[in-house]
Amino acid sequence: MxxxxxxxxxxxxxxxxxxxxxELSENDRLAVHIVYGLYGAAIVFGLPSVLGVILAYLKRxxxxxxxxxxxITWQIxxxxxxxxxYVLAFALAATWILLPFAxxxxxxxxxxxxxxxxxxxxxxxxxxxxxxPYALF
Numbered sequence: 001m002x003x004x005x006x007x008x009x010x011x012x013x014x015x016x017x018x019x020x021x022x023e024l025s026e027n028d029r030l031a032v033h034i035v036y037g038l039y040g041a042a043i044v045f046g047l048p049s050v051l052g053v054i055l056a057y058l059k060r061x062x063x064x065x066x067x068x069x070x071x072i073t074w075q076i077x078x079x080x081x082x083x084x085x086y087v088l089a090f091a092l093a094a095t096w097i098l099l100p101f102a103x104x105x106x107x108x109x110x111x112x113x114x115x116x117x118x119x120x121x122x123x124x125x126x127x128x129x130x131x132x133p134y135a136l137f
Contacts (some may be wrong), residue, residue: 031059036121053079070130078116085109
């Protein structure tokens with residue numbers, strides 16, 4: 001449907017509203033689920049965690065002061081700590097002498113990542129906040 005622009009009299013097409021918005025509160029829970037889902041996929045494929053942390057950063061300001069704020073903080077910290085663990089493991093692997101230790105660090109880091117994703121997703125699915133998003137476990 002077209003409307004007339006009052007400034008110049010030209011016909012202007014009316015924009016249709018989108019059927020969704022990531023700023024609506026009902027989609028905030030969905031965004032947190034999507035981040036956990038991307039992290040879950042990263043357990044196997046690795047790269048989706050980058051998309052997850054980008055989405056978490058995009059939603060962070062919208063969720064300030066809500067029950068979901070702890071989940072977003074938990075997700076962002078999970079990504080960055082995991083990234084640091086993998087950089088450390090790769091640095092250790094580069095020495096060749098510490099290669100077995102590098103595998104151990106990488107594996108323990110992967111287990112820690114799985115634990116954080118599962119714990120956070122279960123708490124989110126049950127509508128429970130993350131009590132201390134700055135804790136390691």
